[in-house]
Amino acid sequence: MQFRRRSLPTKPQLQPHESIPQEPNDVPQYSISPNNGSKISPRSSTASLAWSESASDPDDPSTPPEAQVNEVMDTVKDLPAAAVDFAGSSKKRPRRASTQLIAQTPEDIKRIIGDGQTGTKVIEKYCCGGGCCFMETIAPDTDSPDYAPVVIPDNAAFRSLQLRLGTFSLDTELKSVPPLPPTIVSFDPPPSTTAKYESTVERHPPDFMQPHPPYNVFSAPVYHTRELTKPGAVKRTFHFDLDITDYPEEGGVDFKVGGAIGICPPNAPEMVDDIFDTLGIPRFVRDKVITLKTTTGRWPTIWGDDKSRELVTTRRELLTWCSDIQSSPPTKQLLRVMAEHADAKNERKILEYLTSAQGQAAFCDLRTGPHITLAQLLHAFPSSKPPLAALLSVLPQLMPRFYSLSNDPHVSSDRHDLPAGRRIIEMAVSIHEMADWRASGTVPPSSVRNGVGSGYLLRVANAFAAQASPLKPNPSTPNTPASGPVCTPGIHIPMFRGLMANPLSREFASDGPMLLIGAGVGMAPFRGFILNRLRHANCANKIWLIQGVRDSDLDEIYHGELGAEERQIKKVVQSRNSSRKRTKVTDADGAEAANQELEEMVEDNPKISASSARYVQDEVRQQADVVWFVANAVDGRVFVVGGTGMGEGVQKALVEVAMWKGGLNEKEAMEFWDGKKESGQYIAETW
Secondary structure, eight states, X not given: OOEEESSSOOSSSOOTTSOOOOOOSSOOOOOEEEXXXXXXXXXXXXXXXXXXXXXXXXXXXXXXOOHHHHHHHHHHHHSTTOOOOTTOOOOSOOOSSOOOOOOSSHHHHHHHHOSSSHHHHHHHTTOOSSOGGGOOOOOOOTTSTTOOBOOOOOSHHHHHHOOXXXXXXXXXXOOSOOOOOOOOEEEEOOOTTSOOOOOOTTTSOOTTOOSBTTBOOEEEEEEEEEEOSOTTOSSOEEEEEEEOTTOOOOTTOOOOTTOEEEEOOOOOHHHHHHHHHHHTOOHHHHTOEEEEEESSSSTXXXXXXXXXXXXXXXXXXXXXIIBOSSSSOOOHHHHHHHHHTBOSHHHHHHXXXXXXXXXXXXXXXXXXXXXXXXXXXXXXXXTBOOOHHHHHHHSOBOOOEEEEBOSOHHHHTTOTTSOXXXXXXXXXXXXXXXXXXXXXXXXXXXXXEEOHHHHHHHHHHHHHHHHSOOOBOOTTSTTSOOBSOOOOOOOEEXXXXXXXXXXXXXXXXXXXXXXXXXXXXGGHHHHHHHHHHHHHSOOTTTEEEEEEESOHHHHOTTTTOSOTTHHHHEEEEESSOXXXXXXXXXXXXXXXXXXXXXXXXXXXXXXXXXXXXXXXXXXHHHTHHHHHHHHHSTTOXXXXXXXXXXXXXXHHHHHHHHHHHHOOOHHHHHHHHHHHHHTTSEEEEEO
16 A cells, blocks of 8 residues: 655645644644555657647546655654644745744754755755754743843834744743944045046946956946736836947857846835835945945955955945845844944844844744845834944945846847847846835735835836837837837847856757746747747747747737747646636536637647646656657657756656656656756756
């Protein structure tokens, strides 16, 4: 008899909409049920390689029992204080990863994971690595006449942190509080012999930010932008055309299909000014020219040498271009600096508690919960006003963001709408949005904030749309980029060549069968692959594209831009029903009308399946013949690009296809795909 665990999650971490595991009073119960699945009869590997039109998925092949993992689960269940909520039943607070106290001593940990690696793989999915398992709890004497409770700050920013603090007082002795980090940054007046410094803070990073010395960041003119998604899409996606005609020569390396460019995004001006205002830094000081001195490290460069520096700059440049103030989780070093400079005793105690051994669980919640910005922390603890130099000493470097090219640079340079001799690269960017802490408690959120990179590019797209004259579409190919003269409004994006030898670019071949699997904006580099192939021959029986979208009516990017054979080479899998509104009916005549409407929708848009919502990995299973053919071709390539969750789902589906079509067991199937990775025939890029 085979047994299958039903409650263990298969995803690497919890998602923002999921609940937080809580420490239960009783030992959790695990559901174990027999696996009665019957073995399927695989189709012949010589079946037709045309797209499968079946709407129903084949049964999943049976999976061998995971005896070692089951033993680990039994061990966890037998622990008297086990608190792992694998079912995720708690409903208190959304978070990006799970952190949970499952043991208090090294002996407990060893009993759980044993001496092998299997147990470690089970536990690491639910652990932040911050040492919660070794935290020390507090048992204060609340009846003592000297007991002084800590007053919680009463402000919206603090409430938005959703901290779950333990019971402690102002007099509680905290253990393992880290020492105050050294201040490695200082400001001096500029040398009198220095020429007048012209800051470019509003449009370009300072010159000392060199992604790959001795080359500087290039200011690329924006030739054109357009929104790829339609109103109502859950996540907006924009297309950018960048003019790289004047990009300097760099050792003979050129832009390549499948490559990725680096974008140096600045922090939003309003967020920078908010921090200046909170710290009480006068406006005339913010843009005053200074000499920055650092004693060690790479900051404020990107990938410079670890050494001391003296650079002429301004405080605004440092906070705008060089310091990550919103995308990196808080560190204990940052909280320790804020505690040192907090005037209010209760705020200082809470900040110290978060850095201590007793506050380890709360600190992990803070790091793995919703994204927290520096401004949010400063507003949550308003009495803490550290010197800017001390803050810059502990803030991480603001790093470039990388975006795959969505074109073949040589094909785009031949576009009819380009002036003679101009070179264009293209990319697609999805705008990342999240509720701003100031909107906490409002439904729906009254305001949102964007990611650092996507937020900057959204501002660029809006500025371009406000200043540039609209382009005239090409009447012969209405779905291709617009044509006509471009009004260049002088808007630029700081970028550099980036990764032209990344796996996508390195393993792309101009011939041989390719299976391209992408979801959302992950489909963008595949557009460049297909355009490259179209230069040499047709794509029929050479390329198969599986594109995952939420709703094909709203967010299917680059629809109609993949050549005349797009309908033959592409399958669109939508995870949500079509956006066309349908009325619920109960009577026979109404049911017949609804069915007729669905048939008309499929007839109007043949790429939409009449089945219920599916995911990319489901289509991979349905197209097992195509997958197996490409995987076993001498020059075949399988590319997977998209989010981590999609990538893991596709990986599992590929393993199942190998088990099904190749008659392999699970271990052999995994080794099969590992071999394909080593040989460059299976390339997965996920984030």
